[in-house]
């Protein structure tokens with residue numbers, strides 16, 4: 316059993332190298348899980364030099380449901396600015412494709428889940444067909460039992 320609070324947060328969120336900042340639990344709304352990267356200060360992608368932190372960018376990402384509720388990851392991305400004053404470079408923010416592909420409003424998890432599910436059911440048509448047969452059988456059974464109960 317894991318007892319380290321940082322590791323427990325990583326296990327529950329399903330991501331390593333993150334800090335769980337907090338959770339918003341408002342009735343009738345998705346769980347909003349606030350995270351930040353725990354990674355080291357990156358190097359400037361333009362010149363390879365040092366960078367300074369330049370604020371935060373908050374990004375909300377739709378995630379798979381968790382604990383029976385819809386869930387969003389609220390990623391507090393650190394913004395970075397090149398330390399070179401004579402040649403200012405564009406600022407950039409934390410990026411981690413394990414959390415979400417850049418510029419998407421969806422975490423990486425729903426895509427991986429969809430790939431796994433489509434792999435488990437060799438083609439989507441037969442998967443949907445199997446589901447439809449089950450649904451039709453349940454409908455027939457429930458309509459039969461309804462008519463016999465009258």
Ligand SMILES: [Zn+2]
Pocket residue numbers: 359360361362363364397398399404
């Ligand atoms: Zn630079």
